[in-house]
Amino acid sequence: MTKDKLSRRDFLVSAAKVLAAGVVAPAGGLAAAQAVLAEGKNAIQEMPVQQLWAGKEWGFVVDTQKCIGCARCVKACKLENKVPLDEEVFRTWVERYLVFTDDAGDEEVRTDSPNGGLDFKQLDVAPDKQFFVPKLCNQCHNPPCVQVCPVGATYRTGDGVVLVDRKRCIGCRYCIQACPYGARFLHPVLKVADKCTWCYHRISHGMQPACVEVCPVGARKFGNLLDSNSQVAVLKKKARIRVLKPDMGTKPNVYYIDLDEVVE
Amino acid sequence: MGGYVFPNEIHVNWGLFIVLYPYITGLVAGAFIVSSLYHVFGVSDLKPVSRLSLVSALAFLFGAPVPLLLHLGQPLRAFNIMFTPHLTSAMAGFGYIYSFYMIICLLEAWFMFRKDLVIFSQKKKGFAKRFYSLLTLGAKDISPEALHTDHKVVSVLAVVGIPSACFLHGYVGFIFGSIKANPWWSTPLMPVIFLLSAIVSGIALQILVYSVSCKVRKVEIDIPCLVAMNKYLWTFLIFATTLELLEILHMGYEGKSEWDMVRGLITQGIPVSYLGVQMGLGILTPLVLLPFGRAKRRSDGVKKTLTVACGILVLIGVLAMRFNVVIGGQLISKSMAGYAQFHWTLLSDEGVIPTLGILAFPVVMTLVLVRILPPWLEERKVQIADSKVTPLSARWELKGSGK
Structure with a gap:
């Protein structure tokens, strides 16, 4: 006992x-x-910026064959970057393309991205072709948003990311008009321009952007293009890639694998 | 309409306040040009409105930055556009161009009204005396030689003012015309189209301001002056219309991929405000009616009615044109697969009521400025005999003071 x-x-x-x-x-x-x-x-x-930027040119590759439209990236981005969840503004979003071809061979394309892709509805018809395209800021080499900013509040860093200085932005929204990709918006709370930064606060610490981190299928890839062994550098070199609206002369830095021609 | 719009394009970012910005700036530029037609180009028929148009140009110039300031997300940082300008931005020039133009206008007004200021500072009493005395800045010499110098300076300022006015408004056109992402804006013709529509709206404004001022002051309208404005309005309207049509025809004839979106915008997005108000009411109707309003065989009553009515139509048409450019351009989604919706609101989000308030501001400023600087000339001779109201100008000897 x-x-x-x-x-x-x-x-x-x-x-x-x-x-x-x-x-x-x-x-x-x-x-x-x-x-x-x-x-x-x-x-x-x-750290001096020259040291932070040395040997880096960030790049982003989107594999449209892999995206399943789960929009975890959209939610992760909003949470990570404190973008109001209930407002219709997005640093990244996912588009769904449904292509119907009739007997005469005429194509009809239906595109949607309800709530940035967070609220896709189930389909009641079967399209002949369907795919998802994640979108985000292209961090252009020749960014029109930077060109038009009247106070220099938006700028391109030496490692290839376009950022907004929230203490300088006057909220005129000229950059939003100038971006051909609809990647910018006025932050509903801060009243300054806002956009994807490739999670600059994370990548500067050697982490991946939030959207890349949470993608369950590896449709989003991020890395240093100057590192020839990085996945993005290899894909950019070997895969069949396209950028969005090349005729705009913006020289985007987001590269799409197997992008359909209907995507603008 | 409908289709796919990028998620960030659901809200139209530049609202009614930004519609007012090119509208008010255009009225300034146009009014200044009317003033200069007399001072520089010697169109003597326009003498009765030459001072009035400079005063109203000044009043509208005070109103021009108001909608911009209220539109900013961070209005307290507005002056950064001058303190830390980013030189590749078209918009960064605004502060400098606007200020330069303001200085030209203020200087021209001061030299033009200096004699009046001196006379007022001598004849008025109490506060008014001190106020006018202050406005003279101590320059109280009104000898013929001094007035001759004033007149020469006014002529020089008017000459400098014309390219400045053209630049002020052509530049507004460039802000829109240089946006390659927007097919409805992106055209090198935009600055010229904006400038010509600005001149058109400015002349129309002078027709209205002058007629109303005559009505209020119970003096006869100077018919040759009204006919001259009618003629200039018609001429500039032809130039403006030609360029606006040329732009559309060219885009349609080339039929590049963006034409489908532009055609959809015109026919389904903004058909009422574009085809109806801008083209029909604002251009076609005045183009037809204005010649009748200056035909020799018409009575003065018909001339007045038709010219003033056309002035009002043109003012409405140009406002619709600014709306169609600013709002219309944003309805075309950059996805090139759909159109955004513009939501009219009364109060919030740059609603109709605050917009009308901003539009009223330069009108009120005009009323204030014509009290301070009465621009009226010599109408005593055409004054209606039985009028009991004495025009302001009749209280002092102003005859011939307004060169």
């Missing part, structure tokens, strides 16, 4: 220890991780 009681006490003590360890240790770990991140953040902020 005593042995039993003791053993029960032992058990309770051990259980309490385990429980305590389970609660305290992760909390400590989290604090440690935050400290590391903060240190990294400070290190990045104090």
